[in-house]
Amino acid sequence: MDLKEIQNLIKFVAKSGASEVKLEMEDIKITIRTGSDPDAVAVRYVSESPVPQSTVAMTQEPHPISEGQAPVAPVAATEENSKYITIKSPIIGTFYRKPSPDKPLFVEVGQTIAEGDVLCIIEAMKLFNEIESEVSGKVIKILVDDSSPVEFDQPLFLVDPS
Structure with missing residues (x-):
């Protein structure tokens, strides 16, 4: 197993x-x-x-992840998108693009982001974890639909660091 x-x-x-x-x-x-x-x-x-x-x-027993503790590891994308950085999910849970239904989206395609900007929220066991960018660049593609489940290490965003 x-x-x-x-x-x-x-x-x-x-x-x-x-x-x-x-x-x-x-x-x-x-x-x-x-x-x-x-x-x-x-x-x-x-x-x-x-x-x-x-x-x-x-x-070891897992400890609940509190807000802001879930780092995102940028990993090089596939060869055809080698110039882009893939931001992957650090945990399993439900992916949300905005903080609440009546608030605006955290990021949109084409938006320039800086290191430390909140990209999304992943809800895991009733804890809402803000996922922050560890890279600066331009969001090229959002790979997950709002309110959909995500797995550990699943690609979420493609970012052009140039």
Whole structure:
């Protein structure tokens, strides 16, 4: 079971309203508990076999991400768009282009942005996380529709840094 499958399982349990889910396979035991607080989810991951060093990070309990703590890592885009920077989602959740329904959009295609500008909000477990730009440039394309679910590391924006 890889990290993406575990994240999807956590997301499913949080939405289902179940208070506890235990999953046991040949070499893995996972327990997901939600407390009385709907925002609190505890995950315990135990492996019966030797665990590679890269997997050890999953054994720690996740902490809720508060507003402004979710950095966006700019990553080089595909070869045809190599001059553009892809801004990807740092978390799973629901993507919003504006702070509330009656407010204007954070950014639009063609708009020039600076480092630290808020690009969008991603809601994860009732927490609204402002996603800030780590690059300056011009927004070339918005790759996600408003109010749609996004996955970890999913491309959100294409930015021309020149």
